[in-house]
Amino acid sequence: MTNAWSYRRADRDDIVELAAWSGAxxxxxxxxxxxESQIVLVLSGARAFRIDGATVTVPAGHAALIPAGMLHAPLPTPDQTVCLNAYVPTSRAASSLRIISVGARLRRLGEISPEHMLGITGDILSREPSPSVQLTGRAKLGTALTGSTEPIGEIAAGFGRSREGFSRMVRRELGVSPHAFRLLARLNRARQLLRAGEPIAAAAADAGFADQSHLTRLFxxxxxxTPGVYWRD
Structure with a gap:
């Protein structure tokens, strides 16, 4: 058991990367x-997440799809756990977290190919209802916050809200403050740059962090x- 995440680039257009966890x-x-949409395949133990104020558990033999842009907080679990995450481009909209049973046919990390993960993705998405109006509203807020560098007050005015009213709306719809959402978007940008092979210090600067240590701490x-481990894998 390694007690660490290990990352693998898939070198293909339909999967951005794979991340494996094996440990206590x-x-x-x-x-x-x-x-990207995140596919969580649990082979043993369990994964748990805090999403929209509720705890969601993904047990062994199950897979979950966490839609792109969905705020989620991984929770610690006590049992020995083996899981594989796949990050896939958002080619089809998903409006909610979905969990399906995959049975015991997949037992070891070494047996799972990108095609297996794409098959699971397709299975989950085939059961996915049409995007909801709520998702569209969340997407508009996210785009407004990350699509420009305008101060929060100016963005709020574009929504016909005071800064305080806009902040309350963002917390209600996105789960974090406007500043926190922008910070998470910058971390995702840094992750994208590292994945493309950009040196850590350059990725930190390009994503708007004060320096490499600032990015490392938050990453x-x-x-x-760490960005170093992620960059080397």
Whole structure:
């Protein structure tokens, strides 16, 4: 058991990367979101997440899809856990977390190919209802916060809200403050740059962090690994 995340680039257009965990339990992390849909396949033990104020558990033999942009906080679990995450581009909209049973046909990390993960993704998405109006509203807020560098007050005015009223709306719809949402978006940008091979210091600067140590501290708290480990894998 390694008690650490290991990352593997899939070198294909339909999967951005794969991340495996094998160790005592699974780690708790700060709330965050991804620009891609995250598929969580649990082979043994369990994964647990805090989403929209509720605890969601993914037991062994099950897979979950966490839609792109959905705020989720991984919770620590006590049992020996083996799981594989796949991050896939959002080619089809998903409006809610979905969990399905995959049975015991997949038991070992080494037996699971990108095609297996894509098959699970397709199975989950085939059961996915049409996007909801609520998702569209969340997407508009997220785009407004990350699509420009305007001060929060100016963005709030565009929504016909005071800064305080806009902040309350963002917390209600996105689960974090406007500033926290923008920070998470910058962390995702840094992750994308590292994945493309950009040096850590350059990725930190390009994503708007004060320096490499600033990025490293926040990256570890949010994703459970350091930019150095992520960049080398």
């Amino acid at each position: 339990g699974s780690p708790g992390l700060r709330p965050h979101f991804h620009d 570890r708290r949010t994703f459970g690994t």
